[in-house]
Amino acid sequence: xxxxxxxAGTPIGDVADAPPRLVQExxxxxxxxxxxxxxxxRLTQALDVQPGGRIVSYFEGNEAARTPELVEALVGGxxxxxxxxxxxxxxxxxxxxxxxxxxxxxxxxxxxxxxxxVLTALALSGLPVDRFxxxxxxxxxxxxRLGRLREVAEERRTLVYFEAPHRLDATLTAMAEAFxxxxxxxxxxxxxxxYEEVKRGPLGELAEWAAAGVRGEITVVVEGAPxxxxxxxxxxxxxxxxxxxxxxxxxxxxxxxxxxxxAGLPKREVFDAVVAAKRTAP
Numbered sequence: 001x002x003x004x005x006x007x008a009g010t011p012i013g014d015v016a017d018a019p020p021r022l023v024q025e026x027x028x029x030x031x032x033x034x035x036x037x038x039x040x041x042r043l044t045q046a047l048d049v050q051p052g053g054r055i056v057s058y059f060e061g062n063e064a065a066r067t068p069e070l071v072e073a074l075v076g077g078x079x080x081x082x083x084x085x086x087x088x089x090x091x092x093x094x095x096x097x098x099x100x101x102x103x104x105x106x107x108x109x110x111x112x113x114x115x116x117x118v119l120t121a122l123a124l125s126g127l128p129v130d131r132f133x134x135x136x137x138x139x140x141x142x143x144x145r146l147g148r149l150r151e152v153a154e155e156r157r158t159l160v161y162f163e164a165p166h167r168l169d170a171t172l173t174a175m176a177e178a179f180x181x182x183x184x185x186x187x188x189x190x191x192x193x194x195y196e197e198v199k200r201g202p203l204g205e206l207a208e209w210a211a212a213g214v215r216g217e218i219t220v221v222v223e224g225a226p227x228x229x230x231x232x233x234x235x236x237x238x239x240x241x242x243x244x245x246x247x248x249x250x251x252x253x254x255x256x257x258x259x260x261x262x263a264g265l266p267k268r269e270v271f272d273a274v275v276a277a278k279r280t281a282p
Contacts, residue, residue, distance in 0.1 A: 003030070003078040005070075005102045007095060009114020012086040012217075013192030015046045021112045022083075023049045029081035031073050033058035033066070035094055039085050058082065063094045067101050074107045086217075087117050092136045092162055117191055118160050121219035124198050125158075125186035128224070132158040138171060145171065149178035150244045154262070159222040165189075165214050172207035175222060179203060184223040190216035233263045235273040242274050 006025055011017045026032065026044060030053040034040040037057050044051055058066055074080055082089045082098060088111070089095030102109050122129045135152070138145045138161060152159060163171050168187070175185070181204030189197045195216065199209060203222070233241075238259055245255035256274060260267040 001077055002105070002107050003074040003076065003080060005074055005098065005107060005109045006079065006081045006112060007089045007099070007109070008081055008083050008112040009088045009116065010043060010083050010086055011192070012115045012117050012120070013190065013196070015043065017115045017192060018043075018047055019112055019114050022114065023047050025081050025112055027052045028079065029053045030078040031056065031070065031080045033070055033080060033082045033098070035059045035084040035089075040083060043083075053079075053081075058094055058098070060094060063097055067097045070098055071101045071105060071107070074102060075105060087115060088113075091116070091118065091134070115192065117162070117188075117217070117219045120191050121186070121188040121221050122158065122160060124188055124191075125221035126200055127158050127184060127186060127221055129158060131156070131224075132160060134160045137162050137164075138174075140167070142170065142174070146174045146178060147247055149174055151248045153178050153244055154225045154241065156224045156227065158224050161220040161222070163218045163220055165216060165218055168214050168218055168220075169207065169210040171220070172203055172210050175220075176203040176207050179222065179225070181207075183225075186221045187214070188219040188221065189214060191219065233265075235276065238263060238265075238270050238273045239277040242270065 006029065008022050008025055009019065010022065026047070026049045032040065032051055032053055032055045034055060035058060037055055040055065056066065070080055082095055084093035084095065087093065090099060099109055118134050122132060133155065138148055182202045185201070185203050185206055187199045187206055187210070199206060241259045241262065242252070242255045245258060246252055250258070256270045257267055260270045263270070
């Protein structure tokens with residue numbers, strides 16, 4: 001019989017949030033693949049559990065090379081437990097390659113649900129949570145970051161991002177530019193830890209707040225784009241929407257047609273706005 005792959009959520013801050021099943025899996029797994037073996041040891045000590053199987057590292061640098069080894073163990077009948085530093089494996093953490101490889105071999109994959117920074121931040125944000133999308137980490141380069149944000153400027157669902165503290169200022173500033181300075185957001189810092197903080201407000205104000213420096217692990221939740229009626233879309237807004245789509249890779253003709261449908265306007269009206277803007281551009 002083939003083995004089983006278990007993805008286990010680990011605490012994002014408070015070790016007391018560890019699910020009881022995590023302790024059972026740590027004690028019973030044949031192989032434990034850990035993003036950071038040192039952090040795993042600290043976790044097992046805090047939970048007072050002795051790992052039952054061998055421990056191997058499984059992180060971004062060796063994920064591709066180690067996956068075949070773990071799949072071989074699974075094919076041989078091993079129970080393989082995958083844990084990352086915090087939260088659920090595969091969610092902006094190692095795991096996707098192993099899951100995909102296990103599925104391809106018809107190996108059973110299951111999970112031990114656990115703490116999630118994405119869901120915790122959503123719940124605390126005070127923003128709509130009935131529909132949301134997780135965008136992970138943004139590109140580090142300023143131009144690529146702004147381009148990625150402009151791609152989702154009209155997204156109606158609430159957006160969730162991870163960000164490093166030293167880039168938070170630049171990211172919030174880019175968000176204010178792409179989404180508008182008045183778009184509501186929440187910066188969730190050090191979730192479930194001693195110095196947990198949730199800072200809520202318009203993106204412009206949050207960018208000013210972050211300029212002084214922010215520490216800790218960061219999750220940013222941003223309100224989705226508001227619904228606009230045709231009467232609210234002036235020529236400048238029509239041109240901006242066309243530009244966003246062009247920067248995302250659409251041809252101008254296609255972008256104009258899509259914006260016309262969104263705005264409930266004739267294509268000619270959007271086309272005329274784009275041409276007029278081009279004539280008046282410096």
